[in-house]
Amino acid sequence: MFHKILIANRGEIACRVISTARRLGIKTVAVYSDADAHAKHVAMADEAVQIGPAPVAESYLKGARIIKAALQTGAQAIHPGYGFLSENPDFVRAVEAAGLIFIGPSASAIKAMGLKDAAKSLMLEAGVPVVPGYHGENQDPDFLADEADKIGYPVLIKARAGGGGKGMRLVEKPAAFKSALQGAQREGQASFGDPVCLIEKFVSHPRHIEIQVFGDAHGNAISLFERDCSLQRRHQKVIEEAPAPDMPQKIRDAMGKAAVEAAKTIGYSGAGTVEFIVDGSGPLREDGFWFMEMNTRLQVEHPVSEAITGLDFVELQLRVASGEPLPVTQDDLSIDGWAFEARVYAEDVPKGFLPATGRLDHLSFPEAAEFSRGAIRIDSGVRQGDDICPWYDPMIAKVIVHGPTRGAALNMLSAALAQCHVAGSVTNLEFLGALSRHAGFARGEVDTGLIGRDLDALSAQAAAEPYVLALAALGGLGLLGPAKTEGPWDQLMGWRHWDDAQHFSALGADEDRLEQRVTMRDQGHFQVDGNGHSVTLEVSALGATSYRVLCDGAVFSADVVVLPERVWVFVEGRSFNFSLPDALADAQSDQTGGDCIIAPMPGLVKVVSATIGMTVAQGDPLLILEAMKMEHTLTAPRDGVIAEVLSSVGEQVTDGTVLLTLEPQDD
Missing domain, CATH: 3.30.1490.20 (ATP-grasp fold, A domain)
Structure with missing residues (x-):
């Protein structure tokens, strides 16, 4: 076994590899860009080496710098994680040429299966059905x-x-x-x-089902069963589960056999995933699945397969890469229970899942725990106080649950998501919660079009109830506080010597004006009037930001996080935030109206298709901005004529930058 490895990655997967290595007594070396100098994976590793500026092309894709860092620190092997250089055969050859071990498949295996076109040709020759x-x-x-x-x-x-x-x-x-x-x-x-x-x-009503495989250098290859990754948006997975719902054993065996044969054909060693498109228009059948691609690396969703097999896949990778044979055979394996993984992202769901940036001023997850009938696991590469920057994927965490049955595990997922609180950036948490409660999903009726068909219902934003507005006012006025001791003075939350009501003014998420009048009737007892409602609340602190609330006879818990110029309220799996109005910003907004095309996030201008004097119609594409490794098309907000082009291809812009303007509309 290795005594020191370097992880050629960042974020959640780097932290994941470090955790297993630490358990096995293996020292770790992290690499980082300028943007990641204070990142969680850097803090967790035994050593860390800076490899370049923030853009991935100048840091995490610089294989020579990574290899140099491994040699300088005395690492024996390099773990690539996923993404970046994990499926680059040239990098594998360079690692081996430097006398290091690549913790993954051979360069020839990656070349054969890592590129989708080559993999499909190989599968066609082997007689495997291909789309x-x-x-x-x-x-x-x-x-x-x-x-x-x-x-x-x-x-x-x-x-x-x-x-x-x-x-x-x-x-x-x-x-x-x-x-x-x-x-x-x-x-x-x-x-x-x-x-x-x-x-x-494009297959109608497709299901995305993949088989986890493992091989070693001794000719062994096994299937660790399937995952269903059909819940997707923008072709990216949102919630994954293992095993797949309504999977007949004969189909599982057929797909597993095909995946193992594919791995053996190329002498595959390490972790890999063979992905299939499956006809989900009816019951699964043996002639209804087609090879799509093979990922020659560990997958983001590997924890659900770990949960149902009881194996640590990173440990298996390390053992196989060090020359050991797989410690289990196919006959040793069986499926234990059911597991789900939900990907928590910094993204604006109502705006088309637009990636978001922001400082994670408050970050709270349910504690990882093992139960006699299930488990909760949180994999994350960020901490409270970290920034979500525009250079990398905006994933905040993966919420993984494991239960004895699909129904039990899905209930655990819904409950765990409700306990996730993030303030400082918009997230997809409410969307994930709604998806976990979707009736069709609960019945196992999944395909890649489910989210698109029900997007309006899944992304609907519930209006804040009067008690939510009241809690925001109490928090914004400083009338809530943690219970520090059992002493009476610390228990007098919100106490002050005043008789008159206090007024609270803020803006809701939709720029709706919030006006609340707060009167304290007794210690912890409040009457809050405003926005056409009147409520009475009794509030007692349970922790730093958590409270027990009695409102008009109903008892519930809520979290209230007060940040500079913003208040967040978390209740029943939903979040609401309120900000003080900025008069200057309002004035500027009134002046620009619909005449400006503004960068919704920091990014790189990739395409500018508009020119001065061009006549455009509402919705016409004008500019493409690259952010979070994805392209986002900005369109004309109204019919008009381009007055100014204020950005150029290759320019890095910040959030709120005016990129184009339209000629003013006639009164």
Whole structure:
């Protein structure tokens, strides 16, 4: 076994690898960009080496710098995590040429299966069913458009080196093909250094089911069963589960056998995932699944498979890479219970899951725990006080639960998500909570179109009840506080010598004005009037930010987090935030109206299609901004004429930057 390894990654997966290495007595070396100098994975590692500026192309994709750091620190091996260089055969060769061990498959295996087009060709030769499409080298846009016509719309454009939904576009009409191809190629180049794309038929009512495989250098390969990753948005997974619902044993065996044969065909060693598209329009059948791709690395969703098998996959990776045979055989394995994983992101769901930035001023998760009938696990690469920056994926955490049955595990997931509180950035937590309670999902009726079909209901923002407004006012006025001791003075929360009511003014999330009048009737007893409602509350502190609330006969718990110029209220799995109005910002907003196209987040300007004097219609694409490793198209807010172009391709802009302006509208 190794005595020291370097992790060529960041965030949650780096922390995950460090945790297992520490348990095994292996020292770790972290690498970091300038933006990650104070990151959690850097603090956890035994040593850390700076490798470059914030952009991944200048830091985490610089293989030579990473190898140099490993040699300088005396590391014996490099763990790539996922993404970045994890599926780059040239990096594997360079690692081995330097006398180090790559904790993953061989360069030849990555080359054979890591690129989607090569993998599909190999599977076709092996007789494995493959989704119809074009997987060749010709990247001429007219040629690919003709191929899409032959395949028949809708089609999927996929960067062959892609993953995590990056470099992927669903195209439903021929007129949209070429612009979608350009976007997929740009993302493929930016994220993976490879712009080559393939075209596939889009399967109606598809389910995304993948088989976890492991191989070793002794010719052994096993299947660790399946995961269902069908709940997706923008082709990115949202909630994963293991095993797959309604999976007949004969289909499980058939898919597992195909995946293992694929691994053995290329002499695969280490962790890998063979992904299949499955026809979900009816019961699963043996002729209803098709090979899609193989990920020659550990997957983001690996914890659900760990939960149902009882194995630590990072430990298996380390043992296999050090030359040991797999410690288990196929006959040793069985499925124990059910597991779910939900990905918590900093993103604005009502705005189309737009990635968000912000400082995590308050971060609270349910405590990881093992129960006789289940478990909760939180994997995260951030801490309270950290910033979500525009350079990297905006994942905050993974919430993983394991229970004896699917129903029990799903109830645990819903409860765990309700206990996750994040202040300082918008998140998808409420969306995840709604998805965990979705009736069709609870019945196991899952396919990749579920979220899209029910998006309005899943992303609906509930109005704040009067008691929520009242709690915001109490927090904003400083009338709430933690119970510090059992002494009477510390228990007098909100006590002061005043008789007159206090007034609280703020803005809600939709810029709705909040006006509240607070009167304290007794210690911890308040009457709050405003916005057409009157409520009485009795509030007692349970912790630093948590409170027991008695409101009009109902008892519940709530968390109230007070930040500079903003108050957050968390209750029953929902969050609300209120800010003091900024008169200057309001004045500027009134002046600009709908005449400006403003950067919604920090990012890199990739495409500017507007020119001065151009006539545009509402919704016309004007500019493409790259942020969080994804492209975002900014469109015209109204009909008009372009007055100014204030940004250029290659320019790095900040949140709120005016990029384009329209000529003022006539009165």
